[in-house]
Amino acid sequence: MREVVGNAKPIYKNRFSFVWDYRRDETWLTNLSTRGLHLNRPGFMRYRFEYEPSVRYEYRMDYQDAMNAKQLEEYCDLYADAGWEYVGTCVNWRYFRRPHLEGETIELYSDKESIRSFYRKLQKTLGVLALANVAILLVNSSNWLGGWSGEGWIATFIGAVILFQLLCTLLLGYGVLRFQRLIQHHTD
Structure with a gap:
């Protein structure tokens, strides 16, 4: 991974996105690179x-399960052989880059099965x-309905936690469905 060169101060950018929007994240990073900002x-x-x-x-971004140091080195070497430089990892997402070649777009995965x-x-x-x-939502809901419902701020807190977990569950379910559509789209 390249570090900040010379006395240049690092530049930080904040971005919130969902797993199924990883292509937009790749485009965002590539577009920032056209302005001279390179992820490190x-x-x-x-x-x-x-x-x-x-x-x-x-x-480009790739999602891989946790790896030990040797596995990560072998994995990065495989991509390096194809011209990709490893930039870093965040929450099992591996970030790679390669010099831009006008009119040429290369993907990490090129065949439908991959x-x-x-x-x-x-x-x-x-x-x-x-x-x-x-599972956690069910446990919290049963606790809330089974006794904490009348205890003022605790009931309010548990109710907020339940609502948050419900929203997270729905969002994760939506993600599962989005990837199912993508899988079907790439079926022979």
Whole structure:
């Protein structure tokens, strides 16, 4: 990973997005690169960039399960052989870049089976998170209905937590459905 060069101060940008919008995140990063801002540390809603107007990159993101150092090195070497530079990781998302070549767009996954496998992995992760949220939601709901409902601020707090968990569960379920549509779109 490249660090900030010389005395240049890092530039931070905040961005909130959903997992299914990763393509928009790639486009955002690539567009910032056209203005000389190059990602050098991805983060959760906060990204660090360096300014270098003489180069332009294309960015791609890949989602992989947790890896040990050796696995990560082998994985990054595989992409390096294809011309991709590893930038960093945030919440199992791996960020890669390569110099921009006018009129040429290269994807990390090019065949339909690899794309479907990638989408299934994301769908499975969202599904597991949704099921875990449902379990916690049920426990909190039973506690709220079973005794905490009349205790003033505790009832209000638990009610807010239940509402938040319900919204998270619905959002995760929506993500599962979005990836199902993408999987079907890439079916032979």
